[in-house]
Every structure is written in structure tokens, then in C-alpha cells.
Amino acid sequence: MDIKINEISLSEKEVEVTASYDEIKKGIDTEVQKQTKKIQIRGFRKGKVPLQIIKRMYGDALEYEASEKVANDQFWEIAKEKHLHPIGQPQLVDIKFNPGENLSFKVRYEVMPELDVKDYTGLNIEVPNFEVKDEEIQAEINHILNSNRALEEVESVGDDRNYLLDVEVNRVDENGEPYAGSKSEPLQIDLTNQGVLQEIVENSKGKKIGETFSFSFVDEHTHKNEKGEEIPLKETFTYNAKISKIQKITIPELNEELIKKVTKDKVSTETELKEEIRKDIQNYYDQRVNDLTKDRLLSEIVKNNDFTPPQTLVNNILEDLVKREEEEAKKHKVKNFNRNETANRLKKSAELQVKWYLIKNAIQKKENISISDEELNELAAKDAEKTGISVEKLVNYYKSSNYAERFIDQKLFDFLIDKNNITKVDPEKFNPVEAEKEEENTNE
Numbered sequence: 001m002d003i004k005i006n007e008i009s010l011s012e013k014e015v016e017v018t019a020s021y022d023e024i025k026k027g028i029d030t031e032v033q034k035q036t037k038k039i040q041i042r043g044f045r046k047g048k049v050p051l052q053i054i055k056r057m058y059g060d061a062l063e064y065e066a067s068e069k070v071a072n073d074q075f076w077e078i079a080k081e082k083h084l085h086p087i088g089q090p091q092l093v094d095i096k097f098n099p100g101e102n103l104s105f106k107v108r109y110e111v112m113p114e115l116d117v118k119d120y121t122g123l124n125i126e127v128p129n130f131e132v133k134d135e136e137i138q139a140e141i142n143h144i145l146n147s148n149r150a151l152e153e154v155e156s157v158g159d160d161r162n163y164l165l166d167v168e169v170n171r172v173d174e175n176g177e178p179y180a181g182s183k184s185e186p187l188q189i190d191l192t193n194q195g196v197l198q199e200i201v202e203n204s205k206g207k208k209i210g211e212t213f214s215f216s217f218v219d220e221h222t223h224k225n226e227k228g229e230e231i232p233l234k235e236t237f238t239y240n241a242k243i244s245k246i247q248k249i250t251i252p253e254l255n256e257e258l259i260k261k262v263t264k265d266k267v268s269t270e271t272e273l274k275e276e277i278r279k280d281i282q283n284y285y286d287q288r289v290n291d292l293t294k295d296r297l298l299s300e301i302v303k304n305n306d307f308t309p310p311q312t313l314v315n316n317i318l319e320d321l322v323k324r325e326e327e328e329a330k331k332h333k334v335k336n337f338n339r340n341e342t343a344n345r346l347k348k349s350a351e352l353q354v355k356w357y358l359i360k361n362a363i364q365k366k367e368n369i370s371i372s373d374e375e376l377n378e379l380a381a382k383d384a385e386k387t388g389i390s391v392e393k394l395v396n397y398y399k400s401s402n403y404a405e406r407f408i409d410q411k412l413f414d415f416l417i418d419k420n421n422i423t424k425v426d427p428e429k430f431n432p433v434e435a436e437k438e439e440e441n442t443n444e
Contacts, residue, residue, distance in 0.1 A: 003078060010113035011310040014093070015078060017071075018104045024070050028099075031066030067097040071105040085111055088312030110310040115362040119304035121419035125296050129424035130285035132278045140277045141254065144262050146192065150250040156208040157246055161191040161201060166245035172214070172238050187241070192249060204243075212242045289424075297416050301363075302355050309354040318343055318350035364412055371407050379407070 001023055004016040071092060079086055086109035094106040157163050169187045171179040191201055203213040217237045222230040252258055256268050267273050322342050329337040364370065373395075380394035387394075398404050 001074075003082070005082070005084075008108065009308045010115065011308055012108060012110055013084070014106055014108045015075060015084070016104075016106050017074060017078065018102055019074065020102055021100055024067075024074070024103050027070040027073060028063055028066045031069050032062045035062050035065065063099045064097065067103055068092065068095060071095055071103065071107070074105075075107045079109075084109065087111060087310060110312050112310065113307060113358060115305065115307065115358060117301075117305050117359055117362045117366060120301045120359075120363055120416065123297070123300050123420045125293065125300065125420060125422050126425050126430060127289050127293050127296065127422060128427040128430040130282075130289060130427055132281045132285070136281055137274050137277050140281070141273070144258075145251050145254060148252050148258060148262070150252070151247040152250065154246050154248045157191075157204050157206060157243075158248070159205055162249040162251070163191045163204075164247040164249055165189045165191065165204060165241075165243055167241040167243050170240045170242075172240050174238070176214070176238075176240070184242075186244075189241075190249075200241075204241075207243055209243055209246055212240050214238060214240050293417070293422060294413060297413075297420065298352075298356050301359060301416075302352065305359050307355070309351055309358065313354045313357075314347075314350050317353050318347060321346045321350055360409070360412055364408060367412075367415060369408060369411050369415060371404055371411070375407075376404065 001020070002018040006014040006016060008014055075090060075092075078084070088110050090107050090109035092105060093108050094104075096104040151164060154163075157165070165188065167187050167189060168184045170184045171182040173179055189196060189200060189204075191204070197215055197217070199215045200213075203215055207213050215238075217239070219235045219237065221233055223233050225231050254270055254273075259270065259273050260268050263273065263276065267276055322339055325342050325346070326337055326339065328334075376395050376398055377391060380391040380398065383389070383394055384391045398407075
């Protein structure tokens with residue numbers, strides 16, 4: 001038997017086999033015999049039809065059919081003998097056979113690629129250096145105060161902005177008449193919101209329940225003409241708003257009682273509150289930068305070690321991603337969920353996940369990044385103090401779950417941070433659009 005193994009790519013191989021008729025005759029005869037037992041012809045009991053009659057009726061068709069089964073069996077014997085380790089379902093891509101002659105066939109199969117990873121250290125990565133600004137802290141305090149405000153129904157709108165208005169809004173034409181086909185819509189307007197049109201703030205002053213004020217909204221956008229040229233358009237929409245309810249907003253004082261209430265007695269002074277807010281916002285920024293650093297390192301390393309991933313693994317990941325979106329669509333009662341469109345949209349993401357999974361495993365192996373039993377025991381000892389669960393049980397849990405894998409992933413990330421040049425730049429100079437383009441190009 002002549003066996004040749006061809007490499008199509010890092011993830012795909014092809015085994016090419018030529019076997020003499022003597023080597024496959026027993027297998028062919030066995031398969032033909034199995035088929036004859038299923039054949040039933042009038043005048044004969046099932047499985048008892050003489051072979052010469054079957055030959056006369058079916059010719060060599062049974063041997064041709066048997067050759068595919070023999071080729072499949074031969075492939076799996078070769079795979080075991082040669083340690084091919086195929087994943088997914090191998091495909092018979094070519095077969096040549098004439099009864100009494102040699103059998104030749106080719107089978108393509110996927111394998112877990114052995115990667116010689118490179119260029120994963122010494123990379124120059126820029127990330128934004130987010131720092132909490134005083135105005136962000138004040139905005140959060142304003143939010144706290146606004147969330148604890150008091151409302152009192154009144155008859156008219158005063159001169160300040162501390163009012164909440166319930167109105168019925170109608171679109172009107174240039175003559176102040178209701179716009180054809182328009183219907184009144186209920187709307188609540190919070191005048192303390194800085195995003196509210198200044199015209200609404202001014203025109204609503206002094207108005208009482210049942211009275212109406214008007215305001216306009218200017219929509220500026222572009223429109224493509226028949227030649228595909230972008231034509232700027234400017235449209236003005238005018239509305240009448242009839243007031244049905246007015247509530248005066250009273251913002252509370254930022255005192256010790258309120259601070260204790262919103263922090264659940266964690267702090268009691270304005271200075272302490274601001275420091276807590278600063279820490280929370282900074283922690284959020286640090287996590288964002290941490291995630292962005294991971295994403296940019298991942299993209300650069302994949303770009304430097306790009307390859308065609310096993311389609312079997314990609315399809316498995318893709319199916320999981322599509323199922324998640326389908327479940328979310330059902331949960332939010334989204335109609336007409338399109339699996340094909342979703343799969344096409346998520347395919348690059350699935351490919352990137354598989355590529356990174358294989359690349360990171362190769363780096364961990366090359367750099368001997370792992371977690372020892374001693375490290376697991378140390379980790380379990382710390383967690384045992386917090387949870388009251390025994391060290392032995394925690395270690396068994398770590399080993400049986402993917403917790404250990406996550407710990408190794410973190411060690412890999414720490415290694416990559418240490419071995420690459422991570423530069424924090426002014427957020428205003430950091431271009432997230434360019435960063436996204438780089439990542440998109442990596443995925444293509």
C-alpha cells in the first residue's frame with residue numbers, strides 16, 4: 001500500500017492512498033456480502049439470492065459502492081497508525097476503482113495546527129491614558145442630587161429651569177395649523193436637562209396648565225441625488241406643546257444625611273464622596289484600558305502569525321455565537337431573526353477567536369506558561385479563608401472547571417504586558433477609529 005500525506009495548509013492535510021486489489025479484496029468481499037443480505041428478489045428469500053443472479057442484475061455496482069466503505073475504513077486505520085489526529089469529519093475528495101484492480105483515493109482532513117509563533121514581543125502598542133476629571137465627578141454628584149430630587153405640582157412655570165413638564169405635542173405648519181396627518185403625542189420635558197432646546201426653556205416660562213407654547217427643530221443632513229452626489233439639506237419642523245402638568249423640582253442639599261443614604265453609610269462627607277466617585281470612575285477607565293490593551297495585543301499578534309484556522313472549530317464557535325444572539329432575540333421578542341445574516345456577520349469574530357485560542361496555546365507552550373499544583377494550593381488557601389470551603393475542595397473545583405485556564409490566560413497577559421512596549425497617550429491624541437480599523441484589517 002502506497003501512502004502519501006500532503007499538506008494543504010497548517011490546518012488541512014490530504015492523505016493519498018493506492019492499495020492493490022489483493023490488499024482490499026477481503027474488505028470488498030465483506031462489504032458486498034453485507035449488501036447481498038439486504039437484497040430481496042421475487043422467488044428468493046431475503047439474503048438468499050445466488051451471487052451469480054445478483055451479479056447479472058447489479059453488475060459491478062455493489063463493488064463500486066463497497067470501495068467507498070473500504071476507502072473510509074482504510075483511512076481510519078492509516079490515521080491510527082500514522083497518528084494523524086483528524087478533527088471534524090474527513091472528506092473523501094477522490095476515488096478511483098475498477099473491480100479486480102487497484103483502489104486509489106484521497107481524503108482531506110483537518111488537524112490542530114502546530115504553530116511556530118513569532119513576533120509576539122517587542123511590539124509598540126498605544127492606549128489612552130484616561131484620568132478622572134473634576135467635571136466628571138461633579139456630573140456624578142449632580143446625577144445623585146437629581147435622582148433624589150423632590151417634585152411638587154404647581155400651576156405655572158417660573159423663571160428658572162427647575163421644572164418638569166407633561167405636554168401634548170403637535171407638529172404644525174407655517175400658519176400654526178396642525179400638520180396634515182400628524183397626531184398629538186405625549187411628552188415629558190425636564191427643563192433641568194441641558195440638552196433641552198433653549199427655545200423650549202424660554203417659550204415655556206410663565207405658561208400655565210392648559211396653555212400652549214411653540215418651538216422649532218432644525219434638521220440638517222445630507223441626501224444623495226441621482227448622480228450619487230451628497231446634497232446638504234436643511235429642514236425646519238415646528239411644534240405646539242400644550243401643557244397638561246407642571247411639577248416644580250427641588251434639588252436636595254448635599255449633606256451628611258444624603259451622602260450616608262446614597263453610599264449606605266460607607267462615607268459621610270462631601271470630600272469622601274468625591275474620592276469614592278473618583279475611585280469608581282478610575283476603576284472603570286482602568287478596566288477599559290486593560291481590555292483595550294488585550295484587544296490590541298491580540299490583534300497585532302494574530303496579524304503577525306496569521307493562518308487559516310480549522311473550519312471545524314470555526315463552525316463550532318460560530319454556531320455558539322449565533323445561538324446566543326438567537327436566544328437574545330427571543331428574549332427581546334425580536335421577529336424575523338435571520339440566522340444566515342447573523343452567521344455572515346459573526347464569521348470573522350469566530351475565526352479570530354479560534355486563531356487566538358491556538359496562538360495563545362502555542363505561546364504558553366513555548367514560554368512554559370502554566371499553573372503548578374503549588375500555585376493552585378496557594379490560591380485555594382487564600383480563597384478558603386474568604387469562603388470557608390476547604391482547600392482540597394477548591395483545588396478540585398479549579399481543576400475540573402476552566403478556572404485554571406483563566407488563571408493561565410492572566411499569566412500570559414501579564415507576560416505580554418511585560419514583554420511589549422505599552423505606551424499610554426493623551427486620550428485626545430488616541431484615535432479609536434484607527435485602532436478599530438487596524439483590528440478590522442486583522443480580522444479580514
